[in-house]
Amino acid sequence: xxxxxxxxxxxxxxxxxxxxxxxxxxxxxxxxxxxxxxxxxxxxxxxxxxxxxxxxxxxxxxxxxxxxxxxxxxxxxxxxxxxxxxxxxxxxxxxxxxxxxxxxxxxxxxxxxxxxxxxxxxxxxxxxxxxxxxxxxxxxxxxxxxxxxxxxxxxxxxxxxxxxxxxxxxxxxxxxxxxxxxxxxxxxxxxxxxxxxxxxxxxxxxxxxxxxxxxxxxxxxxxxxxxxxxxxxxxxxxxxxxxxxxxxxxxxxxxxxxxxxxxxxxxxxxxxxxxxxxxxxxxxxxxxxxxxxxxxxxxxxxxxxxxxxxxxxxxxxxxxxxxxxxxxxxxxxxxxxxxxxxxxxxxxxxxxxxxxxxxxxxxxxxxxxxxxxxxxxxxxxxxxxxxxxxxxxxxxxxxxxxxxxxxxxxxxxxxxxxxxxxxxxxxxxxxxxxxxxxxxxxxxxxxxxxxxxxxxxxxxxxxxx
Amino acid sequence: xxxxxxxxxxxxxxxxxxxxxxxxxxxxxxxxxxxxxxxxxxxxxxxxxxxxxxxxxxxxxxxxxxxxxxxxxxxxxxxxxxxxxxxxxxxxxxxxxxxxxxxxxxxxxxxxxxxxxxxxxxxxxxxxxxxxxxxxxxxxxxxxxxxxxxxxxxxxxxxxxxxxxxxxxxxxxxxxxxxxxxxxxxxxxxxxxxxxxxxxxxxxxxxxxxxxxxxxxxxxxxxxxxxxxxxxxxxxxxxxxxxxxxxxxxxxxxxxxxxxxxxxxxxxxxxxxxxxxxxxxxxxxxxxxxxxxxxxxxxxxxxxxxxxxxxxxxxxxxxxxxxxxxxxxxxxxxxxxxxxxxxxxxxxxxxxxxxxxxxxxxxxxxxxxxxxxxxxxxxxxxxxxxxxxxxxxxxxxxxxxxxxxxxxxxxxxxxxxxxxxxxxxxxxxxxxxxxxxxxxxxxxxxxxxxxxxxxxxxxxxxxxx
Numbered sequence: 001x002x003x004x005x006x007x008x009x010x011x012x013x014x015x016x017x018x019x020x021x022x023x024x025x026x027x028x029x030x031x032x033x034x035x036x037x038x039x040x041x042x043x044x045x046x047x048x049x050x051x052x053x054x055x056x057x058x059x060x061x062x063x064x065x066x067x068x069x070x071x072x073x074x075x076x077x078x079x080x081x082x083x084x085x086x087x088x089x090x091x092x093x094x095x096x097x098x099x100x101x102x103x104x105x106x107x108x109x110x111x112x113x114x115x116x117x118x119x120x121x122x123x124x125x126x127x128x129x130x131x132x133x134x135x136x137x138x139x140x141x142x143x144x145x146x147x148x149x150x151x152x153x154x155x156x157x158x159x160x161x162x163x164x165x166x167x168x169x170x171x172x173x174x175x176x177x178x179x180x181x182x183x184x185x186x187x188x189x190x191x192x193x194x195x196x197x198x199x200x201x202x203x204x205x206x207x208x209x210x211x212x213x214x215x216x217x218x219x220x221x222x223x224x225x226x227x228x229x230x231x232x233x234x235x236x237x238x239x240x241x242x243x244x245x246x247x248x249x250x251x252x253x254x255x256x257x258x259x260x261x262x263x264x265x266x267x268x269x270x271x272x273x274x275x276x277x278x279x280x281x282x283x284x285x286x287x288x289x290x291x292x293x294x295x296x297x298x299x300x301x302x303x304x305x306x307x308x309x310x311x312x313x314x315x316x317x318x319x320x321x322x323x324x325x326x327x328x329x330x331x332x333x334x335x336x337x338x339x340x341x342x343x344x345x346x347x348x349x350x351x352x353x354x355x356x357x358x359x360x361x362x363x364x365x366x367x368x369x370x371x372x373x374x375x376x377x378x379x380x381x382x383x384x385x386x387x388x389x390x391x392x393x394x395x396x397x398x399x400x401x402x403x404x405x406x407x408x409x410x411x412x413x414x415x416x417x418x419x420x421x422x423x424x425x426x427x428x429x430x431x432x433x434x435x436x437x438x439x440x441x442x443x444x445x446x447x448x449x450x451x452x453x454x455x456x457x458x459x460x461x462x463x464x465x
Numbered sequence: 466x467x468x469x470x471x472x473x474x475x476x477x478x479x480x481x482x483x484x485x486x487x488x489x490x491x492x493x494x495x496x497x498x499x500x501x502x503x504x505x506x507x508x509x510x511x512x513x514x515x516x517x518x519x520x521x522x523x524x525x526x527x528x529x530x531x532x533x534x535x536x537x538x539x540x541x542x543x544x545x546x547x548x549x550x551x552x553x554x555x556x557x558x559x560x561x562x563x564x565x566x567x568x569x570x571x572x573x574x575x576x577x578x579x580x581x582x583x584x585x586x587x588x589x590x591x592x593x594x595x596x597x598x599x600x601x602x603x604x605x606x607x608x609x610x611x612x613x614x615x616x617x618x619x620x621x622x623x624x625x626x627x628x629x630x631x632x633x634x635x636x637x638x639x640x641x642x643x644x645x646x647x648x649x650x651x652x653x654x655x656x657x658x659x660x661x662x663x664x665x666x667x668x669x670x671x672x673x674x675x676x677x678x679x680x681x682x683x684x685x686x687x688x689x690x691x692x693x694x695x696x697x698x699x700x701x702x703x704x705x706x707x708x709x710x711x712x713x714x715x716x717x718x719x720x721x722x723x724x725x726x727x728x729x730x731x732x733x734x735x736x737x738x739x740x741x742x743x744x745x746x747x748x749x750x751x752x753x754x755x756x757x758x759x760x761x762x763x764x765x766x767x768x769x770x771x772x773x774x775x776x777x778x779x780x781x782x783x784x785x786x787x788x789x790x791x792x793x794x795x796x797x798x799x800x801x802x803x804x805x806x807x808x809x810x811x812x813x814x815x816x817x818x819x820x821x822x823x824x825x826x827x828x829x830x831x832x833x834x835x836x837x838x839x840x841x842x843x844x845x846x847x848x849x850x851x852x853x854x855x856x857x858x859x860x861x862x863x864x865x866x867x868x869x870x871x872x873x874x875x876x877x878x879x880x881x882x883x884x885x886x887x888x889x890x891x892x893x894x895x896x897x898x899x900x901x902x903x904x905x906x907x908x909x910x911x912x913x914x915x916x917x918x919x920x921x922x923x924x925x926x927x928x929x930x
Binding site: 460 | 670720722730756814816817832834848852854857923925928
């Protein structure tokens with residue numbers, strides 16, 4: 001397919017219809033009215049506003065979301081504000097016919113689905129720039145900045161970029177993804193003009209990348225000194241001290257660069273369509289043949305906000321990875337999955353499931369006087385010691401070599417840096433290496449099966465089989 | 466046992482009796498007379514002299530050796546000198562009732578055993594210091610230097626040091642050992658005064674060590690710049706550009722330091738007595754249980770001088786070690802053995818005998834334009850690629866994982882840096898991992914069995930079980 005065709009087809013996928021638009025507009029108007037009524041006699045509430053992609057006209061089809069902000073006076077204490085937004089949000093979503101749910105990001109907000117549209121009722125303080133009292137106070141300024149600068153037609157360019165990033169698996173600043181936020185895609189389009197120009201530039205990126213739209217800094221060097229160890233730095237036009245892309249991991253940035261290169265070489269609609277395939281059990285079995293996996297499967301007892309849960313999972317995944325490497329395994333890859341309400345899975349691919357019976361242990365250099373203690377210590381307990389170069393070495397026999405038993409031991413002795421909130425669950429989790437049993441277990445859980453499939457395939461969605 | 470007792474007992478072991486002395490003296494006198502006769506009408510021969518430990522009165526009991534040098538005029542060409550010393554040496558040893566054997570060090574010499582004494586007939590040029598024409602020209606000056614400086618009684622101190630080093634396995638500058646030469650032990654005694662003072666100083670050595678008896682250099686720094694990467698530097702009193710200890714490996718130096726520390730802590734006659742035990746087959750079996758070995762066993766077709774053979778074995782051992790490490794094995798230790806006439810053995814201890822089925826392969830960083838070639842190259846041929854950090858990775862399936870088959874492949878494809886002279890022999894050698902079969906094979910070969918025992922024990926002779 002030619003590039004022009006791909007882009008016009010892609011736009012049909014990502015651009016809401018008139019009907020979609022009016023549906024969203026109706027929900028927004030209704031919610032705003034309800035919230036105005038609910039807050040009219042609440043002390044400290046200064047106004048109601050629509051923020052986010054709905055306000056900026058940059059949402060993508062099927063991802064209708066209304067972020068409605070309640071603006072508080074800056075003299076209202078934080079806990080009072082939080083209490084009020086929860087109370088008002090619950091009442092308003094119920095009145096609109098939705099089922100309210102308490103959520104947390106930096107502070108609590110209330111979410112509900114009304115006529116298929118996700119509505120978030122969020123609190124912020126009405127403050128001047130740089131006098132931020134809470135993390136959401138910048139949002140109204142972000143909205144205004146984008147609305148004032150996006151030229152007609154650029155909204156659709158943002159939609160193409162969001163659609164591309166979604167299809168490539170790099171869209172979303174949440175911990176689960178560690179990718180690009182909606183605001184970041186808008187700033188990229190503002191900076192480069194249109195979708196294809198973002199892609200062409202990204203294809204040539206070599207991190208670290210610096211984008212400073214308002215020219216707050218004198219040089220790239222100055223920015224890099226300010227924002228160390230961040231692969232992508234996009235200075236927030238409403239707050240020069242903030243990197244809009246701080247959540248973007250090097251891996252996700254690299255995936256976006258790679259996807260951009262590949263899209264230029266071979267434009268295709270596949271980049272905009274996440275491949276949701278229902279893998280066949282026997283394909284999964286043959287895909288896993290001869291490989292070594294270790295998985296940890298457990299159920300939550302208490303629900304928590306997705307970002308909290310994903311943070312715990314990622315931290316635990318990393319801790320287990322490091323523990324296994326310390327024990328002597330090579331961890332080729334690892335991944336986490338959860339249905340975000342109950343079931344959690346950590347999975348790792350390893351070089352082996354069994355360590356060698358013996359391990360080499362380096363002693364002190366010969367010139368130290370501790371060498372004789374070392375010899376006494378290991379006498380009769382190890383093979384050796386022998387001298388090699390300027391050091392002593394022994395071969396120690398391992399008491400345990402099986403990966404499952406070793407990990408269980410490490411967990412029992414509290415030697416694995418897992419998230420506190422998951423510790424008892426992981427300690428009593430199912431820890432196993434038989435991935436065929438896991439596939440069987442997931443047979444009637446399509447999202448889980450799909451995750452296992454993508455973990456076994458070990459490639460981002462935009463790289464074809 | 467107290468130190469004094471140990472030393473006097475040790476001296477009884479290492480010091481020749483009057484009978485030993487007169488036996489050696491008789492052989493020396495006889496050989497010198499024969500050689501004088503044989504050379505009286507040979508053009509270019511300037512004289513006959515006794516060199517080495519017999520001349521210096523520092524040989525140890527049971528190691529009687531007569532190094533008899535034929536001094537040539539410096540105008541005699543090298544090839545003529547070599548031809549003559551071979552001819553004369555053969556005739557002289559035959560006349561004395563010995564069986565002459567052609568040997569090589571830096572140049573050819575003739576060896577024979579007469580009344581239990583090893584006699585070497587060696588050629589040198591009569592030159593002034595620093596005008597050396599061949600490697601043996603320094604020897605008469607070494608002999609004279611030591612004879613002139615050793616005080617009465619110090620000969621026995623040298624004998625104690627040689628006995629100690631022999632017992633500890635660090636005596637001998639030949640490639641097989643890479644340890645201390647006789648001349649080096651004499652210089653150490655001259656430098657430190659007596660055996661115990663050598664030991665006390667060595668126990669505190671931290672390499673690199675510099676000894677410059679004649680004070681040729683202004684500072685240690687100057688010496689270290691001249692002799693880089695040498696752990697022990699003993700400036701030759703007859704040639705300031707030469708390190709007498711250049712053959713001493715860091716490992717052997719470290720073993721000597723360690724043995725010195727241990728002797729001071731716990732003086733014992735064991736340090737002077739190499740433990741020659743005949744190990745029981747079943748003990749060897751249990752010692753090897755659960756461990757992973759690989760051995761290469763072959764027979765020579767053409768005999769060569771021991772130093773040449775040991776050089777080939779050590780080079781091949783190192784090459785095989787590096788090849789296995791490149792393949793992904795950990796080589797804990799390795800060793801070589803030969804009976805110096807026919808049978809050769811290389812043996813390695815490994816972490817495992819089988820590599821993981823899959824190996825991780827690092828691709829280019831994402832910012833390079835070769836990433837797309839990498840993806841095409843591995844498409845369908847590997848698991849992945851996936852992005853981690855700024856790079857691509859794939860998991861490659863190994864065609865072969867068995868250590869024996871892998872090493873044979875590498876040898877067939879000429880990818881192992883083994884000694885040229887051994888290449889056909891090692892290619893068609895017995896390569897196996899079943900060490901019990903090796904033990905069985907060696908059952909009626911005590912020196913081989915003893916080597917296998919010490920390799921399995923993996924400790925120097927002076928460290929007790």
